[in-house]
Amino acid sequence: MPADITEPLLCVSGLTVRSTTGTTLVSGVDLELREGEALAIVGESGSGKSLTARSIIGLVPTGLHAAGSIRFRGEEILDLPERRRARLRGAQISMILQDPFTMLHPMRRCGAVITETLRTATGSRLRKDERRREAVRRLAEVGIHDERVAGQYPFELSGGMRQRVAIAAALAQNPQVLIADEPSTALDVTTQKEVLDLLVDLQRSRGMALILITHDLRVAFSVCQQVNVFYAGGVSEVGPAEELEAAPAHPYTLGLLLAEPPADRRVRDLVNIAGTVPTPDAVAGRCAFAARCDWATDVCRSIAPRLVDTEDHRRVACVRTDEIAGEMRETRERYETVDVAPSLAAVGTGLVRARGLQVTYPPRSRRDAPMQALRGIDIDIGPGESVGIVGESGSGKTTLGRCLTGLATPSGGSLEIDGTDAIAYAACSRDERRKLRSAVQMVFQDPYSSLNPSRTVGAALGEALAVRYGKDVGPERIGALLDRVGLPAGYAERRPVALSGGERQRVAIARAIALEPRLLICDEPVSALDVSVQAQVLTVLRDVREELGLAYLFITHDLAVVRQIADRIYVMNKGEVVESGPTHEVLEAPQHPYTQRLVASVPGNDAGTPSAIAS
Amino acid sequence: MGTTTIGSVATRRRFRVRPGQALTALALAVVVAALFLAVFGEVIAPDDPRRVDLNAGSLGPVSGHLLGTDQLGRDILSRALAGARTAIFGPLIIAASTVVISTVLGLVAGYVGGWTDATLSRVNDIVYALPPLLVAIVVVGVLGGGFGLGIVILVVLNIPASFRSQRAASLEQRGLPYIEAARVLGLSRWRIMRIHVLPNIMPVVSSSFFIAFTYAFVDLSTLSFLGLGVAPGTPDWGRMVAESRILVFENPWAALAPLLLIVATAVSANLVGEAVDDRIAAKGRGR
């Protein structure tokens, strides 16, 4: 294939993806990937990052249409007929998806999946023994040295192992480019780092180009040399990772950087970007970020900025880059130096007291053993205290929260909430149950299913208030409740469909505090939200606690988030509490090996210290 | 086979004609007309559908008998118009009863779970394994209960499929955070089922209704065709086809008219059902 020597390996220009109904999802994306380079595409949901990747590999979902230009080794590939396009896939450009639990065929053995695309020089399939040998070799390359895995089915492997198998399968034909779409997002924190490290190793040892799609700037910086920031279907900033990290030139990049709560300290004011990500069509003909930008002027609102080359090989889509650089630097310094000591509450007791709490789920099938979700844990929460529970999936942290709300029934131990024995909600008297309900309320993870889609916000809140007051209440109470979580009273008329994720979560918080509980359980309340919105919800949670003086049990896998909200944390692993103490002590000097591993796996936390102070 | 399935870059721009909408409109018109006939068919019939006139038997279309007569000289047009009543009301009753019963049971089984669910589901599975039409033929045939028994049997035999979808939908709802939030608020089971679960499984309920209607329509008219449904002499589409199919040479309309009405009604009801499903699905997507 003759290629111009200056031409990059892959060159995307003016890529636009529209649906058949005319909605724009990606508008005019430009992208350059050089041989052997690791490039990140960073963006929140709706930024068009995944569709860009899908367009590159030629797998745009039905009902969507990609236009523009994608050149691979100088050859235009966007309009290639499907047959020729299929020949590029796997052999030249390959891809792994987000979820290792759905990516592998559940009824095919791992070895078969890895070797199924391999052909001999003459195009025939490999012999059985060759396939076996290849499978073992490929598995070894991704760090699986157990040969038996080749003969196993995906459901017999852990998530991290599955993702490794998927990587081996994607790389079977030694492609030049690997696209990894959020490869670590569905995995546990500690496994995330392993998979990302593996990708970096493979990219370097194979001299392969990597396109990493992620919503997490820290992940992008730790893996890639070149970072593309996407916003609302377009590119807002491109540059080398270190420079972008040191001095973002686009206000959105700065916003994203600041919105990521730091894991190493507690800040007084969490930075959030007001509003939500717009659709590309809503911001056509102007700067997509203008509505949320502190520096926006009339110019920003009347023309769409183009990506312009600045110094240091960077490209920024902002007309005011040069004028605002100084102010942006100041803003950053202001936020990054502010450090608030944690409000040190004494170890609280009295509100919740759990001793030897156990939960056993019945086996899923006859052959399985019963599942021990909680293996006898002790928890104390004092009135007005904010307690964090940190752990990965399967740690039992969610089960603990469900026990406190009566959604799960403990099989052993003792549990006392606000002086009432709460070990068996079902066995409680009516009054006791009512007392427990008004003592403990909960906010759930998924904002999209936290609210009944067929009822208005007002109806949802009114229902909760009716429980509190024993009768239906007027709209002014509902309005006051909405105001408390920073939403206008007019939202009472809306249905959940008309709300963004962050707004829904605020309504869910309002519903929970309608009963004026003494303890609010927050089960991963921000993990399903975009970074720029997370801080909005965390701020609401902080404010609510300050005003109402209620206690929190904050369940999360995210150390940075827990640092911002909890005074004291429990670290859980496999149904047990492995470590507990004041948040800053546990996170700064972890004692238990598991906690140490957890802390070390925070992206960008290689040496145990943050790498953000480079400028 | 070049461009198939997901992912093929949809390079050609599809022009958007919607023949589907015209078809749906037509189907809706047929359903409305069929319902009208079911109520007023006998009133607007030009002749008494039961009047026998052996002197004018097996006539082809003539003046006075637009679609001719059957072998007993009864006016085909009048019988076809009047026959809508049993052919449509029967299945409507079946579909409505099936859906009401299965929704209540499915809601309880799916939401309450545990023993209640296990028992209901087990019984349901057994009934589900029975081939409805065959059971209806044997039971109605042997007990000789006619139309009424046919309706009861078909309700019982149609419940399982509908129960399954309603149960599955309720089960899915049960695990959703807003249901759990309602439980944490301390709302009663009945209130949660009524206010929070039921409205959100309505799409499944509506689709079950149309499915049950189609099955009931086909099965009930088959019973009539086999002489096991309505009483002899009653104008009923299925029965008319059976009685008149030997008249293929003398007056094919005697069998074809009710037959085409049956097909048109069933197809239209089905198409309307699908359109309703699509509409609801499209509404559900816009979150």
Added chain:
Amino acid sequence: MNSLALYLLRRLAAAVLVVLVVSFLIFCCLYLAPGSPEQAILGPQQATPEALATIRSDFGLDDSFVLQYWHFLDGLLHLDLGRSFQTGESVGSGITSRLGVTVPLALGGFLVACVLGIGGGIIAAQRRGRMSDRALGTLGVVAASTPAYASGVLFLYVFGVALGWFPVSGSGDGLSDRAFHLVLPIVTLGLVGAASMFRRTRVAVVSALERDDVAFARARGLSSREVLQKYVLRHAMVMIATSAGVILIFMLAGAAVVESTFDLDGVGSYLLTSINDKDLPSVQGIAVVTTALVVLINLAMDLLYAVIDPRIQRGAAAD
């Protein structure tokens, strides 16, 4: 595999139980049926009390309910289904002599249903949203909503009477004549099954096409054909197999309707005649045989799943 054998044994025991329960229910049903059996046996003619008494003792009608059921069960064990009230011939041979019509009809219909339904379903799923998909879908709706007897009469009229291509009634003699007579009935029966098969296949294939593992297979460069065979159909198989079982069972009921529409002398029309003649032993015999068949088909389907999906064998919960 030991546990598989145990599973099989348990299922088989359950199957026998179901047949027993159903046979008892049928027996009750017949016992409760209006009209006296001896009248049914003699038909409309007047009979002397002595003649009636002879018949009653001949068919054991004076025995208690339990004893009668016991006789019936005892006969079942010896594969004896009793004698027809109407003809006095053995019900067993009455059924077997008519299998020559019913078996080819049901299997033929099943084949037509599978070929048209699965083939159409796959094509429609791959072209989902396009004109060809909509057209196939509408055809499917038409076929599903048309009762078998209606399409049968329509076919008879169009191909038998108007065009004169096929015989209008009868089962035909000899192999080729029989086959010729069975063409329209088989198509009639097959079309109804095809509609249901089509719908289920399309849903199964569409949901398989939307799976991550299919996208991943495509991303690795597997050809469309490989993706279809190794991935999409493999996923859709479980649902298609379920549908096939349902449709095979449906063919039993459908055959009765179609046989009666086309005046074929098969087991289905035997059942309908027996019902009309109040020939209770025949009804009972056919019902028990059919129940056994339904149970067997269901059992075969369950075994098929275990073969298709390794997760079931290894005792893991699906997905």
